[in-house]
Structure formats: structure tokens, C-alpha cells
Amino acid sequence: MTAPAPDPLDTVFAALADPTRRAILTMLLEDDMAVTDVAHPFAMSLAAISKHLAVLAEAGLITQEKRGRVKWCKLEPDALRAASVWMQGFGQFDPVDLDAFERFLETELGPDQDSLS
């Protein structure tokens, strides 16, 4: 119990602060993926991606299930709910604007990332 139980919002927001991790979440939005497949589009070692996935899992944003020798990563959108609720308190935004979200996917992934069409 060396860790004094940090606020869940700490870990969730910290996890979301990294562009690589946000990109991973976006990928998992489409489908569950194995670690190696998650790593494939990135110019980064597999171990680095493995760490990123650990951070996401720690924050509860994904779950990982090992089936055979491959570990499957699954998005857990509920973990975002607390953070979303917290943010909604600051100035009532448009409830759900999925068009804007689509646009954000574009800018997040960038035009140089064609393997995720």
C-alpha cells in the first residue's frame, strides 16, 4: 500500500495526455486488437507500446485479455464517463457532436496515417 490511491481522474487524464495513447484508443474504437497489431502503425518499439497499453489499462481505459499467446486489448469507454462528467461542469457544451468528433479524428491521426482508414 505504498501508493496512497491517487484520484482516478489523475490517471485517466494523464493517460489521455499522450498523443500515442489517444491514437491507440481511437484504433481500439474500431475493433479489439492484439498488442503487436496496435504497435504496427507506430515508429516506436513494441516495448514502448506495451508500456502505453499498461498505462491505459491502469487508468481503466482498456482491458487486456490473454488468449493463447496473444493479448487482446479492448476499449472500456465507461472509464471516460467520470472524466467527461467532470468536464461538463465547466460551461455546458453541445451534448454530443459526432460530426466534430469525426473532424477531430482526422486531425488527431493526421493525413500521414493511411493504415487506419
Place this chain on the structure above:
Amino acid sequence: MTAPAPDPLDTVFAALADPTRRAILTMLLEDDMAVTDVAHPFAMSLAAISKHLAVLAEAGLITQEKRGRVKWCKLEPDALRAASVWMQGFGQFDPVDLDAFERFLETELGPDQDSLS
């Protein structure tokens, strides 16, 4: 221009990842405040709070206007919109649940923080 323009979401989420900074935002939700007054409830030096405010300002979450010798801090809720929109893409949440937000304010501030009732 040594900084290669990081994604705004990076800085916003990173700013939100710190509990002190979230508490500051919550305080500013009630009213604009001077730096010293912001610092008052925290068991931390003024310089530390000054840095936190700089991070929040960098992320666009607050603006600071120096009037006389006191610098006023003002919440800028619009900066949260992009982040909010991004998050809404992951599993459509309840549009706006302010009851849940109230409950979160409780747990965020804790019962030991009476100066903000």
C-alpha cells in the same frame, strides 16, 4: 519556435491530470481570483501555485489579467470544449448530468476543504 506545436489536447489533458490544478479550476468556477487568493487554501508555496497557473494558462484553461499589482485569474471554459468533444466520441454518455457533477465536486474537494462550500 523550438517547440513543434504540440497537439492542444496534449496540454489540456496534461493540465487536467493534476489534482491541484483541477481544484484551482473548480475554485475559479465560482469567481475570478487573485493569485495569492488562489494559493491560500493549498499547503504549498506561492511560487508553486504560480507555476500551476502558468500551466493552466498555457493550456488556455484560464486567462490572467494584471490589474494594478494583483493578477486576476479567469476561467476559460471554452478550452475544454475540444477535449470534451474528443471524449464524447467514446461511447455516447448521458448528455449533461449535473447531479453527477455535484457528487464529483464533493469527492474532488474532499470533506477537509471547507473554505469552498
Place this chain on the structure above:
DNA sequence: CCAATCGTCAACCATCCGGTTGAATATGCT
């Protein structure tokens, strides 16, 4: 003018973070 107040700056420190590499540990295939 002088002193107190407001806030930042600069240096320093410990720790965390994001990345690397190389070895180690499964598991699956033939």
C-alpha cells in the same frame, strides 16, 4: 521616501515519463 504586498524568476532537487536495447518468458507450429 520607505516599507509592505504581489507575483515571478532562477537555481536546485527528487521523481516521473517516454523512449531505447537486450534478455527472459510464454505459447504455438511443424
Place this chain on the structure above:
DNA sequence: AGCATATTCAACCGGATGGTTGACGATTGG
């Protein structure tokens, strides 16, 4: 058995982060 694949572990590195303290420039008030 033996080799390839999938993933993590461990050690390491440079740079960012969160905090401290002390000095400093502005501004205000007596």
C-alpha cells in the same frame, strides 16, 4: 524437440514535472 512468434521485464537514458527556497522587480499605502 526445436524454432519462431508474442509480450513483458530490467536496466538505462535524457528530459519534463512538481516542489522548495531566496532574491528580485512592480505596485501600493502611510
